[in-house]
Each structure stands twice: as structure tokens, then as C-alpha cells.
Amino acid sequence: MLRCATSAIALAFLLVAFVSCPGIASPASQRATIDRSGVLSTRDGLTLKVIADEGSIRIVPLDRGASPVVRYSVHVETDLRGNQAQQILDRYSVTAKTTLSGVEIVGALPPQPPHGAQFSVHFEIAVPANYNLDINTEVGDIETMDIGGTAILVTQGGNIRAMRIGRPGMQRVAYGKPVAKLVTEGGHIQVGDVFGDISAFTAGGHIVTGNISGEANLHTGGGHIHAAGLGGRAELVTEGGNISVGKAKKFVSVKTGGGQIDFGEVDGSVHAQTGGGGIRILYVAGPMEVESNQGSICLTRVASSVRAATGDGTITAWISPEAQPSGAVHLAGASQLSSGSGDIIVYLPRNLAANIETIVETGGEKQVEADPALAMNFNNTGGMVKGWAAFNGGGAPLLLKTTAGRIKLQFLDSQTDLRDSLIREQKKRLEEIVPIPPVGGPETGTAPLPPAMPGGPEIEYTWTRRFELQFLGGIREDSDVFQSHITSAPHPLYPLSARKGGVEGRVRLQVRLNQDGKVQVEKVVEGSEPSLVDAAIAAVKQWRGKPAWMNGKKVDVISTVTVDFKLR
Numbered sequence: 001m002l003r004c005a006t007s008a009i010a011l012a013f014l015l016v017a018f019v020s021c022p023g024i025a026s027p028a029s030q031r032a033t034i035d036r037s038g039v040l041s042t043r044d045g046l047t048l049k050v051i052a053d054e055g056s057i058r059i060v061p062l063d064r065g066a067s068p069v070v071r072y073s074v075h076v077e078t079d080l081r082g083n084q085a086q087q088i089l090d091r092y093s094v095t096a097k098t099t100l101s102g103v104e105i106v107g108a109l110p111p112q113p114p115h116g117a118q119f120s121v122h123f124e125i126a127v128p129a130n131y132n133l134d135i136n137t138e139v140g141d142i143e144t145m146d147i148g149g150t151a152i153l154v155t156q157g158g159n160i161r162a163m164r165i166g167r168p169g170m171q172r173v174a175y176g177k178p179v180a181k182l183v184t185e186g187g188h189i190q191v192g193d194v195f196g197d198i199s200a201f202t203a204g205g206h207i208v209t210g211n212i213s214g215e216a217n218l219h220t221g222g223g224h225i226h227a228a229g230l231g232g233r234a235e236l237v238t239e240g241g242n243i244s245v246g247k248a249k250k251f252v253s254v255k256t257g258g259g260q261i262d263f264g265e266v267d268g269s270v271h272a273q274t275g276g277g278g279i280r281i282l283y284v285a286g287p288m289e290v291e292s293n294q295g296s297i298c299l300t301r302v303a304s305s306v307r308a309a310t311g312d313g314t315i316t317a318w319i320s321p322e323a324q325p326s327g328a329v330h331l332a333g334a335s336q337l338s339s340g341s342g343d344i345i346v347y348l349p350r351n352l353a354a355n356i357e358t359i360v361e362t363g364g365e366k367q368v369e370a371d372p373a374l375a376m377n378f379n380n381t382g383g384m385v386k387g388w389a390a391f392n393g394g395g396a397p398l399l400l401k402t403t404a405g406r407i408k409l410q411f412l413d414s415q416t417d418l419r420d421s422l423i424r425e426q427k428k429r430l431e432e433i434v435p436i437p438p439v440g441g442p443e444t445g446t447a448p449l450p451p452a453m454p455g456g457p458e459i460e461y462t463w464t465r466r467f468e469l470q471f472l473g474g475i476r477e478d479s480d481v482f483q484s485h486i487t488s489a490p491h492p493l494y495p496l497s498a499r500k501g502g503v504e505g506r507v508r509l510q511v512r513l514n515q516d517g518k519v520q521v522e523k524v525v526e527g528s529e530p531s532l533v534d535a536a537i538a539a540v541k542q543w544r545g546k547p548a549w550m551n552g553k554k555v556d557v558i559s560t561v562t563v564d565f566k567l568r
Contacts, residue, residue, distance in 0.1 A: 032085035036094045037073040044068050044128035045149070046102030048135075053108050055121030056140040056158065059147065061129045063525070068128045070103040072096060077120040092121075102131070130167065141187070150196075152181045159187035159205070166195030179214065188223065197232065206241070224259070242277065246430050251286075260295070264430050269304075278313065282426050287332065296342065300423050305333035305396070314342045314405075318412060318419055319398070320349055328353045331396040343405040346398075347412045347419070348374075353395035358387040361403045370409040474512060474556030475548060482559035485513055485545040492539030492563060495531040499567065505529045507536040507563045515554040519543040525560060536563040 048070060050057060055074075062069070076092050078085055091110040096103065109119055121140070127133075130148035141158035144151065148167045153160050166179040179196030182189050188205035191198070197214035200207050204221040211229035216236070218225050224241035227234070230248040242259040245252060250268040254261055258276040269286030272279055278295035281288070288306045290297055296313035299306065303321050315337045321329040328351050337344050348354075356374065360367040361384050368387055370376045376387045387407075400407050412419075477485075497503075507527035512520045521540055527533040540561055547554045 032080060032089060033075065033077045034089040034092060035073060035075050036092075038071075038096050040070045040072075040096060040098050040103050042068050042070050042098065042103055042128065042131075044130050045132075047132040047149075048102055048125065048127050049099075049104045050123065050125070050133075050135045050137070051104075051106045052121065052123065052137040052140065054119060054139045055107055055123055055137055057123040057125070057135055057137055057142050059133060059135070059142075059144040060124070060126050061131075061145060061147065062126050064129070069126075070096075070105075070128075070131075071126040072105055073124050074107060075122045075124075079118045146192075150177070150179050154181075154183045155185070155187065157186045158184060160184055160189045160191075162190070163192040164194075164210075165191060165198075168195055170196040178217075225254075240275075243272075244430055261290075262426065262429055264427070279308075280422075280426055280429075282423060298422060300419055300426065302335075305331055306335045306337070308336075309338045310342055311340045312342050313339065314345065315339055316345045318347045319352065320412060321352070327351060328392060328395075330354070331398065334397045334399075336399040336401065338399075338401040339403070339405055341404045342402065343408065344400050344402055345408045345410075346400060347410050347415060348391075349412050351392060353392040355394045355397045356387075356389045356391055356409070357397060357399045358385075358407045358409070359399070359401040360385045360405075360407060361401075363404060363406075367402075367405070368407045368409075370407075371411055371414075373411075374409060376409075474558040475550065477548075477557055477559050479559050479561060482511075482513070482557060482561075485548060485557055486519075486543055487517075487546060488542075488544040490539055490542050492535045492565075494565060495535050498529065498531045498565065502567065503529055503532070504566050505532045505564075507533050507565070509536060509540055509561050509563075511540060511559060511561050513545050513547065513557040513559075515547045515556060517544050517547055519545065522558075526562075532563075532565050535565075536561075539563070 093108040095106045132149035133151040136154045138156045142153045142160045144162040146164040151165045160182050170179045178199045180194045180198040182200040184202045186203045189200050190208045193210040194212045199217045201219045206223035207218050207225045209227045213231040215232035216234040218236045220238045222240045225236050225243045228246045233250050234252045236254040238256045240257040243254045244262040246264045248266045253271045255273045260277040261272050261279045263281040266284045270288045272290040274292045276294045279290050279297045283301040285303050290308045292310045294312045297308050297315045299317040302319045376389045378387045508525040510522045521537050548557050
């Protein structure tokens with residue numbers, strides 16, 4: 001009897017081993033190739049060290065429940081021809097050995113290859129789920145799926161893409177070292193959630209991260225930086241790109257040579273500086289210090305002391321500290337908003353207790369517009385106008401100063417629609433991910449997806465899901481959930497030759513449910529009997545299902561399917 005079953009397996013993360021068989025490519029490709037592979041026994045929690053003078057490197061975790069081994073394959077291509085190609089490829093060196101700390105793999109090109117010869121090298125390595133990584137390639141991209149250990153990923157010029165790094169509690173395991181250290185001399189860096197500290201540097205590419213539970217140190221020579229969430233202290237620096245942070249729990253320092261700075265909600269404090277762009281912040285619970293040489297500053301909720309300065313831009317701020325038991329609200333300390341030629345617009349709560357002072361250096365008293373309930377006093381001396389008021393008995397000083405702009409003071413309830421609109425726009429802006437080309441190929445996933453089909457299951461629109469969509473071109477689901485999408489699943493035919501020979505076995509396939517409802521077989525994950533594999537593939541290709549959709553758009557779904565061939 002034939003039984004088809006699915007099993008919950010992490011998708012797209014398993015390695016299909018290559019057979020070691022050097023050979024000359026077909027005339028159509030005009031490239032000679034060689035493959036090297038091997039398996040080394042190990043135990044979980046150790047370290048994989050890879051050193052390559054050239055080559056892209058992809059790391060995947062072993063299947064759940066699999067014996068702890070390191071399984072590797074290396075594919076090498078060259079544009080050389082004939083016997084010369086064969087001799088050079090045979091001299092490509094792959095050394096793999098077990099060590100006290102784990103497994104070490106070294107790949108090296110021939111010491112003196114022919115002048116002008118081109119090589120392409122690709123490593124694919126499967127490791128235990130909680131293995132640590134120490135990867136270094138001189139030329140090539142690095143890609144890792146979910147890794148439960150620490151990760152040091154270094155490339156001289158390629159991109160780095162990693163999904164989740166670490167696991168809960170990793171900060172204690174890492175002993176003060178970053179859980180993730182990512183370095184490239186010019187490529188982009190994209191990483192999902194990190195359970196611990198992270199250090200990332202690129203000489204010029206973008207940096208995009210998911211939620212970082214520990215401290216973050218992100219530096220780029222000119223690209224953009226986007227962090228979904230920061231759990232510890234953070235320093236983000238770019239020489240000219242934009243910086244955006246969704247949420248932060250502690251002190252965050254950001255600096256850009258001229259880009260835009262965007263923040264969502266910050267439970268700690270903020271220091272932000274840009275050489276020319278604007279600054280927009282939804283909410284900061286602690287002290288805030290922001291500075292732009294020319295751009296505008298918009299602060300939709302200031303809950304503590306604030307210092308904001310811009311050379312020529314406008315400053316718009318809603319002051320709204322937490323209410324005290326007495327009913328009054330107070331700023332935590334002295335605050336100052338200053339602009340060179342720009343305007344300053346401030347909205348205050350009616351129960352704020354503060355000493356308010358305004359200064360307009362040129363332009364006269366008409367440059368200040370204040371709600372009459374503030375009872376401002378003015379003094380005009382030589383064209384400089386000073387205004388002051390001890391509002392609700394006075395409190396921490398709030399100084400507003402502009403050289404040639406205007407100052408406007410109103411209450412919070414006078415422009416609620418404007419504030420709500422700005423908050424919605426900022427939240428939408430922070431959801432946008434910096435587009436980064438995928439590892440090993442041109443940029444994908446940026447074109448609009450077709451409208452959703454009625455009846456397809458909806459997937460929650462989260463950072464992780466958006467990251468998967470951009471990283472994999474689809475959404476991952478466990479195989480039992482994947483079955484809920486399937487509407488037609490013909491059973492495979494048991495091959496006659498296998499039945500007569502009493503052959504039984506299991507075939508596991510990685511599959512993709514496309515947006516047109518068809519199921520595509522991407523690779524064989526498990527299965528050694530060719531006739532059973534062919535039968536399973538033929539059947540699954542006939543499956544049909546309802547495409548999933550996310551945020552109103554159809555998306556591919558990636559999973560695994562297991563077929564058990566058993567005789568009565």
C-alpha cells in the first residue's frame with residue numbers, strides 16, 4: 001500500500017550532495033567543471049571554519065533529527081579548454097579535516113594558473129543546527145540560512161545574506177563577543193533576527209537587519225542602514241546614506257554624512273546627526289539630541305528633554321510628556337530647539353508646566369505667533385525679539401531660537417489630524433525595506449506582484465515574512481501547513497520494477513507553490529532509489545493549490561513534501 005505523508009521540516013535549508021566526477025562541459029556552456037564532496041562526523045555546538053581564496057559560500061542546517069555531520073560539496077568551473085582545463089581543475093585543492101574545535105575546510109586555486117584564466121567556485125555546506133561559523137572568502141558572496149550558533153562572515157568584496165543567527169540566551173553563551181560579525185569590503189549586508197550582539201561593516205553597501213536582541217554596531221562607507229528593531233545600545237554610521245530604525249529599547253546613536261534619518265518608537269534615548277538630510281522621529285521616551293546641517297526635523301512625540309538644531313530647515317515638535325499624579329506634565333530637563341533661517345513650530349499640552357522662552361534674532365515681534373492662553377511677554381531690543389512665559393507656574397526651561405525664521409506656539413489639540421497623518425506616513429516609511437540584490441544574481445522581488453486570488457489563505461505581513469520574500473522569493477511554511485494550500489494531490493504510481501523487486505523507500509522533495517497554483521519541484525532532499533524519486537516528482541508536479549497572499553499580493557509558498565513508498 002502506498003502512503004503519502006508530510007513532515008514539518010525547515011524549508012530550503014537542506015543540502016543535496018554532489019557526486020565527485022570531474023569532466024569537460026558541453027560545447028554549449030564552453031566551461032570545464034569539477035566537483036568535490038565529502039562528509040565529516042562532528043557534534044553540535046562546535047565550529048565550522050572555511051577559508052577560500054575564491055568562491056561563493058552557502059551554509060544550510062541539517063535536517064532535524066539527522067546525525068551531526070558536516071556535509072560539503074565544492075563546484076569549480078573554468079573557461080579553459082581540453083587537457084589544460086582538466087589538469088588545472090585536478091590541481092584545485094580542497095582540504096577538509098576535523099579539529100578539536102570542529103571542522104576546517106580550505107579551498108585553494110592552483111598556485112600558478114594560466115594567465116587570464118577565469119575560475120568560478122561555489123561551496124555548499126550543511127552543518128548541525130547550532131553549529132558556529134567562521135567563514136572567510138577573498139572573492140565571493142556568503143549566504144547562510146537559519147543558524148543557531150555564532151557567525152563570523154567575512155568576504156573581501158561580495159554580498160552577505162544571512163537569515164536568523166543565534167538562539168535565545170546566546171548573549172550569555174558568546175562571553176562578550178558578538179553573536180554575529182559580518183564584514184565585506186564593498187558588498188551589501190542583509191541579516192534577519194540576531195539573538196545577541198552584532199557588528200557589521202561594509203565599505204560601501206547597504207546594511208539591513210531584522211530584530212537585534214543585543215547591542216548593534218553597524219557601519220557603512222556610503223550605503224543605507226535599516227534596522228527593524230534594536231534591543232541594546234546601538235551605533236549606526238554611514239558616510240552618506242539614509243538611516244532608519246523601527247524600534248529601539250535603549251540608547252541609539254546614528255550619524256550620516258548627508259542622508260535622511262527616520263525613527264519609530266524608542267524607549268531609551270537618541271543622538272542623531274546628519275550632514276544635510278531631514279530627521280523624523282515618532283516617539284522617544286528618554287532624552288533626545290538631534291542635529292541637521294540643512295534638513296528639517298519632525299518630532300511627533302517628545303516625552304522627555306530635547307535638543308534639536310538645524311541650519312536652514314524647519315523644526316516641528318509635539319511636546320507630550322507623561323502625565324504626573326498632580327495632573328500637570330513636566331519636561332525632564334532643559335530643552336532647546338534652534339534653527340538658522342527655518343521656522344519652529346511647537347505644539348504643547350495645556351497642562352505643561354514650563355518656563356517658555358522664544359528668541360528671533362531678526363524680523364521683529366511679528367515673527368512670533370503664540371496662543372493667547374500662553375500669555376507671552378515680549379521685549380524688542382535692536383531688532384531681536386525675546387518672549388517668555390511661566391506657563392502653569394513654570395518648570396523646566398523650553399528655549400525656541402531662530403535667526404530669521406518664524407516661531408509658532410499652539411496647543412496639541414489644535415492640529416490632531418496633521419499629527420495623525422504624519423504618524424501614519426512615518427510608520428509606512430519605516431516598513432519599506434532597502435532593496436538589496438540577492439546573493440549570486442541580479443535584483444529580484446521588486447516588481448509588483450499580481451492581485452490576490454479570492455479564497456487564497458492570507459499570511460501575516462511581518463518583517464520576517466517580508467525578509468523571506470525578498471531573500472527566497474517566497475514564504476516558508478512547514479509541510480503540514482503547506483498541505484492546507486493544496487486542492488488536488490494525485491497519488492504517485494508505485495513503479496512496477498520497484499514493486500516486483502520489493503523496493504521500499506522515502507522520497508522528500510523541496511517544492512514551491514507558484515502564484516498560478518502549480519507546484520514546482522525544486523530539488524530532491526532525500527531519496528536514493530531513482531525509480532521512486534522519479535515517481536514522486538511526476539506526481540507532485542501534477543498537484544494544484546490555492547496561492548497564498550500577503551498584504552494584498554500573491555506570494556509563492558516554499559515547503560517540503562515527503563512520500564513514503566511501502567508495500568503491504
